[in-house]
Amino acid sequence: MxxxxxxxxxxxxxxxxxxxxxxxxxxxxxxxxxxxxxxxxxxxxxxxxxxxxxxxxxxxxxxxxxxxxxxxxxxxxxxxxxxxxxxxxxxxxxxxxxxxxxxxxxxxxxxxxxxxxxxxxxxxxxxxxxxxxxxxxxxxxxxxxxxxxxxxxxxxxxxxxxxxxxxxxxVLGAERVRPGDAVIALAASGLHANGYSLVRHIVAGAGVRYGNHAVDFGTSWGEALLEPTRLYTAQLLRLAGALGDRLHALSHVTGGGIAANLARVLPRGTWADLDRGTWSPLPVFRVLADLGGLELTTTEGTWNLGVGFLAVVAQDAADAAIATLQTDGIPAWQIGVVQDGARPDGEFVHGAKGVDGGAVRLVGAYADTPRDGAK
The missing domain is CATH 3.30.1330.10 (PurM-like, N-terminal domain)
Structure with a gap:
């Protein structure tokens, strides 16, 4: 042969x-x-x-x-x-x-x-x-x-x-945004696909294997950390159809965190305080922060902390936007208001990825966070 x-x-x-x-x-x-x-x-x-x-x-x-x-x-x-x-x-x-x-x-x-x-x-x-x-x-x-x-x-x-x-x-963007606009947060499903270098560093430092059972999640560590990214496109297009000209800007919360990504779609000279007290970060963020000995606030420039998208809408459309999104299966809530004029003292983020936009900071304490400063 x-x-x-x-x-x-x-x-x-x-x-x-x-x-x-x-x-x-x-x-x-x-x-x-x-x-x-x-x-x-x-x-x-x-x-x-x-x-x-x-x-x-x-x-x-x-x-x-x-x-x-x-x-x-x-x-x-x-x-x-x-x-x-x-x-x-x-x-x-x-x-x-x-x-x-x-x-x-x-x-x-x-x-x-x-x-x-x-x-x-x-x-x-x-x-x-x-x-x-x-x-x-x-x-x-x-x-x-x-x-x-x-x-x-x-x-x-x-x-x-x-x-x-x-x-x-x-086209949506900063040129449509006006002072007084409401900032609406859309809930994330988890980490999505950003900040995993920090995740892997924390897990490795704690000696955890991804196949190990994670008591906090009821699954293996790997399965919990692979929770897929929530998809927003179809719902946001329907929101645009429902609100029309009252939807002004959108921001995808990816690398850089909440403040930096919102700042990219705000016009220069405007600013926003985002209230941490309007939501409680998902358990995966709290567990990882505890495992790494970190305060949640120190991870705000890395993880989405439970906010996957932001919508900037006319103030009179805020309730309608929240109701539309929630009916469509995405938890949503008002997290802040776009403002102009004199800015209060404090550390603000000014845009990211080469965009010099508005200024944004997170203020207050996360919901369900003990007042003694513990995570």
Missing amino acids: AAAPRNPYSEAGVDTAAGDLAVELMKSAVRRTHGPEVLGGVGGFAGLFDVSALRSYAKPLLATSTDGVGTKVAIAQAIDKHDTIGQDLVGMVVDDIVVVGAAPLFMTDYIACGKVVPERIADIVRGIADGCSATGTALVGGETAEHPGLLGPDDYDVAGAATGVVETDR
Whole structure:
């Protein structure tokens, strides 16, 4: 019997057959995100999306965003659970687009790994597809790249990019914000996908393994820390439809925390005090802070502390905004008011990510926080 022909690429550590199997395993999930606008199906060199519907726009603007999940993937790898990371990716990418008022059109993903394990890759992509379905986004393409020698066999990273559209006169942002506007907080599901370098530092320093049972959560540490990112796009687009011109700005609370991200969408010269007493940070934040010997206030520039998004609305629309969001399944509450003029003494955050916006600080004590200063 003749010997099988050599495959130098396979000998170098790249398994193209495994990559093909991964695509087969993910196909049905990806197709569920496709409407009639998607042409060509799965597996092409490029995704095609019919934008004929944009003819109905007076002056459409395309919005785009790209991001990854960061070091949260290390926890997924540690407990071999990969079916939620994809939703985190959609949250980090698509929920940035809605900040300007844009409706998402399509998304692509990129997975770099040391070794293609088809079932693992399919789990990741199914999570992405589920997130895309929830946000009304078509997953039109992606790439899985095997990098033996650069990444370990169980190592991977994920990233993505998305494109959306908004009518020019419907763009949300600082130019719409006025003094007296109400700032509405939207509850987070947990850590989302930010601040995991601090999380991992705390857990490692305490000698905790991710597979260990966490009494406070009733699950393993890894499962608790992998709580997927809440997706806000569909609900915020419905809020925009309900409020119309009374919705002025949105802020996605990601890296940098609550104050810095709100400051990015406030006009220069304005300021806001956000009342910590209007909510109680989720247990995961309290447990981690205790484990690391930290005051919650010292983590405010890193974690969202239970606030995943902020909406700035006309004051007379505050109650309607809260009611609309809560009816749509997202707990919401007023956290502050936009002000101008003389600012009180104190330490304010002035924008972030290169944006010199308004000034924001958190004031007071968190609800359910003992008055003696204990966490």
